[in-house]
Amino acid sequence: MIIRSTISLLLMGVLLAACAAPATVPAINEQLVRTMTVYKSPSCGCCTNWIGYVEEHGYTVTVEEVPDLAPVKTQYNIPPTVQSCHTALIDGYIIEGHVPVEDIERLLTERPDVVGIAVPGMPVGSPGMEVASSTPQPFNVMTFDRAGATEVFSSYHQ
Numbered sequence: 111m112i113i114r115s116t117i118s119l120l121l122m123g124v125l126l127a128a129c130a131a132p133a134t135v136p137a138i139n140e141q142l143v144r145t146m147t148v149y150k151s152p153s154c155g156c157c158t159n160w161i162g163y164v165e166e167h168g169y170t171v172t173v174e175e176v177p178d179l180a181p182v183k184t185q186y187n188i189p190p191t192v193q194s195c196h197t198a199l200i201d202g203y204i205i206e207g208h209v210p211v212e213d214i215e216r217l218l219t220e221r222p223d224v225v226g227i228a229v230p231g232m233p234v235g236s237p238g239m240e241v242a243s244s245t246p247q248p249f250n251v252m253t254f255d256r257a258g259a260t261e262v263f264s265s266y267h268q
Contacts (some may be wrong), residue, residue: 146200157196160238167211189258192228208236224253
């Protein structure tokens with residue numbers, strides 16, 4: 111009887127300790143999807159630089175080299191005003207061009223009702239477009255929706 115009571119008390123203590131233990135909550139960035147597919151030209155060095163940049167920030171990238179990106183842009187209905195040199199797909203969103211990781215993570219955290227975000231063109235100083243002897247250019251990260259409407263998501267005035 112004493113042994114059974116001792117075991118019951120011991121089990122109760124273990125359960126109470128487990129309930130009282132602080133729960134560990136991972137940082138929000140650890141909860142984000144970190145796998146993307148990037149469509150790029152086989153010869154584009156700045157796309158390769160951007161891929162290296164996102165990989166350095168913990169993303170796993172599958173690269174699809176295509177000789178012509180126009181069909182990719184058409185397939186994903188990317189407005190001509192926001193097109194760039196590569197297209198990435200991540201967790202239901204499109205990332206077009208040299209978008210900073212902070213904006214990708216904000217997109218995946220806030221989950222706005224947009225198709226994706228883009229850095230139009232190839233501004234010097236954006237991730238993957240760093241040029242040592244050049245002054246970085248200011249650039250905007252734009253959202254775009256199914257109708258092709260765009261809006262500023264964030265601005266970089268370097």
